[in-house]
Amino acid sequence: MINIDLSVNIGGLKLKNPVLLASGTVGYGNEIAEFTDLNKLGGIVTKSLSLKPRKGNPPQRIVETPSGMLNAIGLANVGVETFVKEKIPFLKKFDTALICNIAAGSVDEYVECVRILNDEDAINAFEINVSCPNVKEGGLEFGNDLSAVGRITDRVRSITSKPVIIKLSPNVSRISDFAKVVKENGGNAVSAINTLVGTSFDINTKKPKIKNITGGLSGPAIKPIALAKVLEIKRNTDIPIIGIGGIMNWKDAAEMMIVGASAFQIGTVNFINPNAGIEILNGLIIYCEKNGIGNISDLTGSFQI
Amino acid sequence: MINIDLSVNIGGLKLKNPVLLASGTVGYGNEIAEFTDLNKLGGIVTKSLSLKPRKGNPPQRIVETPSGMLNAIGLANVGVETFVKEKIPFLKKFDTALICNIAAGSVDEYVECVRILNDEDAINAFEINVSCPNVKEGGLEFGNDLSAVGRITDRVRSITSKPVIIKLSPNVSRISDFAKVVKENGGNAVSAINTLVGTSFDINTKKPKIKNITGGLSGPAIKPIALAKVLEIKRNTDIPIIGIGGIMNWKDAAEMMIVGASAFQIGTVNFINPNAGIEILNGLIIYCEKNGIGNISDLTGSFQI
């Protein structure tokens, strides 16, 4: 059993291992901490935070689909102030990276949120959600507009020295163009992908199953799409990528790294197996041993094409 | 048991019922005819035809994914000439609509294919594939370029009086913009959606499972996305829509019509159940009876939002 270096460096953000818990799928960490040891993970990404608290969308917010689920939570969150006061004290107890995910309705709001959070030493990086498809004034518009993504990256970059990660929307033709813009404007990394826009209707009531009408599709169903987006970014830009989408087990995680991810996030699987992160990490370690991979980061973009 | 009018009219294309077999999933009809009675179906869409025969992509061309499959067939087809000589004689024997799907590498090639096929009375309509994601010189580029889609629609429109259906790519931010352009340029209808770009890698060889590297994702996994795209088109334009994507049974078909489809195509399900079309039709008839729907076309866009 060789000793494997599991650490990864994503544009200046150092992680003890590439396993991250995805935004919106672990709240602020307290509930999942009862099922898994957060200290063992590379990091945790918070639920998207906005300047003011948000109540979120009315029910029904979720529905299952073939090998996936739709959600329209509506960025329900406590807001940055309460987050600092009530959530950080708990989160800072863990020896794992804390990445704050920010959602906003305007470029200024993004900047303001980051400004408020920037002094918190417990926060290791910012992930800017320009792509949450659920809330009208939020994500989607920004995520599909190259110049807006550039502007947000540039403005946020200018007020923080912490790593800035832009979380990209998959609902675009060429995601690598967006990754390029992020790079050009000083972003340290991109994470891909957020959910795809989907819907589901009840054929008896003829009403949408989700009150918000459309929701974000996540889970194994989107894995092939996520892999293709990450591969496209990897082959067309040289910005570090955090791969997200449909990862259920260590094999999926290895596949995600092979196509180009420096680290990865797991989302939907946490609902089914809150200890999945650690199980995935253990699976990757055995995989590396078997394949004589000394540094897990060597997996990144190791595809043979 | 009331008598239900199953016929639908899609921008001038009259079908005895809304069930169509999707392009590339039934070849030219001969093999599937051994399992199902084509006379009972609304119509059949041919494999994409190009001016010259195409050998298609090397193996491996397909791979299963969670609730879906990736394909990179590469528009393998006999070419328009052979199609007319060898395939139409068989297809014209059936009392069902024949829709020719056309793929091309240039606007002129689209026009040329339609010109050659236009005199064939057996052909009821053209479906223009601007969105097949598999072949470099084919689909994708057109499908993501508004003006190109407009140009193709306009040029094809100008040389045929048969209904022109443009099959849209889902790999875009706002598919309704493309539907608008089709309408403005004289297209009779749009079909949505074609496959989404996806990939899958072998974690041992680190090679893509599909030789072409990326393939088109189809099957139940994409149903929520297809429904959202059809709904978006329905709510933003008034062009007839042929809904495609992940339909496995009559419930999925009803859902597709409820969100806005005037007719629908079934693809991947044919591989699993070559008689699915008739079973879906029968299920829809019972559904209409139960719900006192006299004309199946009343289902189209009957969502309650």
Added chain:
Amino acid sequence: MYIEKASVESVKMIGEDTFLMKVLSPSVACLARPGQFCNIKVSESDFPLLRRPFSICDVEGDYIFFLFDIHGEGTKILSSKKKGDYIELLGPLGNGFRYDGEYDTAVIVAGGLGAAPFPFLIKNLPEEKNVMSLIGGRSKRNIVTHGLKNVVAATDDGSEGFHGTVVDLLKNELNKLSAAKIRIFACGPNAMLKALQNFSVEQNIDCQISVECAMACGFGICQGCPIDSASGESYLLVCKDGPVFNADQVKL
């Protein structure tokens, strides 16, 4: 809360499409309280993707019972389990009923499979409490009485017991024991819970309702199961703040 692989001891059909499942799950069993639920992984594969939430129907030593009917794919798989098969429980989840304190008679009001959580509750009530179980259903065959005490049934079609809704039945019965100090424990379809809520709030009768809704995680991380607080200012989470609420606590 645990994640425990539980071996199936038996699956009995106790009504048309209604099943009683007994599984061995020591750690969950010893923590479980009446009104709590488990989020169940019904298969070892990734299909179906999400867990399925089920009330803890009863506990006997290391064994847990679930009462369910076939609804879709997940419950179909559950119903086909054989002795020795495994399912995976995540639980116990939620807050459960509060059944101590000042009342003489526990009045159980259940609609259809809403009866599921009550065998365990009845078993745990202090002996001095009287129990009356009012069970409603569309018809005779929808009346589930497993593990209940002093059952009075109500059917929409009058095929058994009282002809009408279980809430109307409740109103009748209350006259008889108007004197007694009662507490209502209810579970069932939203329509029934709404009617009951209106009645109990206006009569200000002590009433706890167990609510159902679509869930993903079942323990508070997905925010998928909101319910309006009575004030309407905020949402509560059915899985974490519930599934049991005081009738005046939430908007249905």
Added chain:
Amino acid sequence: MYIEKASVESVKMIGEDTFLMKVLSPSVACLARPGQFCNIKVSESDFPLLRRPFSICDVEGDYIFFLFDIHGEGTKILSSKKKGDYIELLGPLGNGFRYDGEYDTAVIVAGGLGAAPFPFLIKNLPEEKNVMSLIGGRSKRNIVTHGLKNVVAATDDGSEGFHGTVVDLLKNELNKLSAAKIRIFACGPNAMLKALQNFSVEQNIDCQISVECAMACGFGICQGCPIDSASGESYLLVCKDGPVFNADQVKL
């Protein structure tokens, strides 16, 4: 070709992770020819999505046998079937072996589970034909001899029979019956088939190979299963033009 709901009669484990399944499927059974296959829906749900192709191992009256090992999700589900369960067959599919005509000895060359189609072939050979079965595997436990005649084994690790590949074994054996007029029927991993192809073509020995590849439909509508024709000009479809090809007909 039929789509037939077939009831499982038995599933026997005949080796580690190797199973023999017997199903009742009269219509498919009466059409089946050696070398053909069925595309099997292993579950009633939409998971796994695609059918799984399996060679027809043998036919006894209305019963069909399949020989398979556990590979992934689909074969795992198949292996867990019990008597009375149903699977859905689509078949018989493909062209099958051509075993009439001018030869004295049928030499079967199989690698691992490549042995699957041969019990049915052997049963159908004209009696005047001699049979020799050469079976290769990584090790002793990978040698599957079910339903074969005059078996000579070859193992990579020498744990049973000839120490080497089954193709090397073939070369040895051929010297012994050089006189005889033979026809080779082969099935197994691509690497083995390639080696065999090179040998048989250069020696121009009459040789038929049964090829495997990923498939969706199994009957020619998806174009998912191409194989290069020897000329390289066009593709043949493994499911429709094959799975059996003359060794000189295709590029492996």
